[in-house]
Amino acid sequence: MKNIEIFEESKKYMPGGVNSPVRSYKDVEITPPIMKKGIGAYIYDEEGNRYIDFVGAWGPMILGHCDEDVVKAIKDTCEISIAFGAPTELELKLAKYMCTTLDNFEMVRMVNSGTEATMSAVRLARGYTKKDKLLKFAGCYHGHYEGFLVSAGSGVLTEGIPGSAGIPQENIKNTLVGQYNNVENIREVFNEYGEELAAVIIEPVAGNMGVIKAEDVFMEELRRLCDKYGTLLIFDEVMSGFRVSYMGAQSLFKVKPDLITYAKIMGGGLPCGAYGGKKEIMEKLSPLGPVYQAGTMSGNPVVMAAGLAALTKLHDNPKLYEHIEALGTKLKQGLETIAKEKSIPLVVNRCGGMMTMFFSDRDKVSCYDDVMSCDTKLFKRFFTHMLNSGFNLPPSQYEAMFLSVKHSYEDIEKFLEAFRSFEY
Numbered sequence: 001m002k003n004i005e006i007f008e009e010s011k012k013y014m015p016g017g018v019n020s021p022v023r024s025y026k027d028v029e030i031t032p033p034i035m036k037k038g039i040g041a042y043i044y045d046e047e048g049n050r051y052i053d054f055v056g057a058w059g060p061m062i063l064g065h066c067d068e069d070v071v072k073a074i075k076d077t078c079e080i081s082i083a084f085g086a087p088t089e090l091e092l093k094l095a096k097y098m099c100t101t102l103d104n105f106e107m108v109r110m111v112n113s114g115t116e117a118t119m120s121a122v123r124l125a126r127g128y129t130k131k132d133k134l135l136k137f138a139g140c141y142h143g144h145y146e147g148f149l150v151s152a153g154s155g156v157l158t159e160g161i162p163g164s165a166g167i168p169q170e171n172i173k174n175t176l177v178g179q180y181n182n183v184e185n186i187r188e189v190f191n192e193y194g195e196e197l198a199a200v201i202i203e204p205v206a207g208n209m210g211v212i213k214a215e216d217v218f219m220e221e222l223r224r225l226c227d228k229y230g231t232l233l234i235f236d237e238v239m240s241g242f243r244v245s246y247m248g249a250q251s252l253f254k255v256k257p258d259l260i261t262y263a264k265i266m267g268g269g270l271p272c273g274a275y276g277g278k279k280e281i282m283e284k285l286s287p288l289g290p291v292y293q294a295g296t297m298s299g300n301p302v303v304m305a306a307g308l309a310a311l312t313k314l315h316d317n318p319k320l321y322e323h324i325e326a327l328g329t330k331l332k333q334g335l336e337t338i339a340k341e342k343s344i345p346l347v348v349n350r351c352g353g354m355m356t357m358f359f360s361d362r363d364k365v366s367c368y369d370d371v372m373s374c375d376t377k378l379f380k381r382f383f384t385h386m387l388n389s390g391f392n393l394p395p396s397q398y399e400a401m402f403l404s405v406k407h408s409y410e411d412i413e414k415f416l417e418a419f420r421s422f423e424y
């Protein structure tokens with residue numbers, strides 16, 4: 001069947017034809033290609049069209065599609081074990097690997113998605129501090145848990161939904177929304193609510209309003225305020241973990257988190273998530289402590305094996321990150337040069353293997369307000385041009401694009417060529 005036929009049929013059985021809203025390409029008003037196959041940096045749709053992929057399943061495919069080591073780990077494991085709902089040595093292996101190779105990560109609980117990781121981390125923080133309020137930042141996305149769907153990023157930003165229907169006011173009354181990179185703002189929030197704040201959750205390198213790195217002074221002030229008021233600081237590294245470097249965003253700052261959440265890359269492309277941090281806090285989780293959280297599929301052997309294969313490869317081969325860094329530098333510089341030549345208003349933010357091209361005439365994009373200044377009509381034309389030129393990019397101005405270790409210099413040159421031929 002053709003892409004459009006499959007998509008039309010899909011709409012009959014799945015709302016909007018998709019299982020996650022951003023995939024519908026609603027924002028760019030195009031029928032999405034229906035993907036069939038992925039090898040390395042390339043993906044192929046049902047009509048056999050090839051795309052150089054800069055979405056990478058929204059981050060997880062940092063090793064490229066169907067990496068041989070990850071595929072082997074999956075195949076070998078599922079020959080003998082698919083699920084037990086019982087302890088396995090494989091989950092110990094991944095847990096131990098994460099706790100010994102990552103900073104500030106003494107104990108971990110495996111879950112099945114980023115949403116589960118962040119929502120459980122917040123519950124744990126509330127149970128540990130015996131306080132209720134949560135501070136998140138406008139433009140940051142932490143999954144679709146009710147308490148987060150207030151001024152969220154990602155699909156929620158794209159769709160311009162203030163939050164979501166179906167969320168009782170009561171369930172978000174403990175969520176406060178702060179301004180990213182605004183020191184004055186967080187001082188005010190803590191001044192007023194510090195005593196009631198259980199946790200602050202932040203993407204230290206935001207990716208869900210496009211890529212924006214938090215400023216050092218902002219992070220340092222956050223840590224200081226959290227310490228002062230007995231509030232836990234949660235780094236949501238679901239996207240940035242193993243992405244901006246193996247150590248993730250936390251390695252870019254002097255401040256340490258109390259809890260960290262991971263997902264995306266850590267499952268090697270299979271559904272997964274994890275949250276962890278200080279032992280003293282993690283021991284409040286059931287069955288040791290009073291905070292309940294469970295999962296039939298949590299720590300699934302096939303997922304653990306895929307995750308372990310991916311993380312081991314990334315950890316043992318620093319050259320992979322160097323390659324991504326070199327490609328990223330070349331791409332950003334090239335895009336900036338071309339934009340200048342063609343007088344296209346463009347700000348490129350990049351952090352390791354994640355990058356956003358903001359079509360904005362501001363000098364820099366460093367907060368949610370800057371992001372909102374972007375020319376989404378221009379983005380839409382750019383996106384369509386790139387798709388037609390064989391590039392799979394995130395179909396929204398407010399998302400990050402991702403590099404993989406399988407991208408080549410030639411792929412980057414092709415990207416630049418395509419951008420050069422964009423009729424602005």
Ligand SMILES: *Cc1c(COP(=O)(O)O)cnc(C)c1O
Pocket residue numbers: 112113114115116118141142143144203207208236237238239240263264
């Ligand atoms: C993707 C993402 C999530 C949600 O993860 P899911 O696996 O989609 O539930 C949470 N936080 C951040 C920072 C993310 O990028």
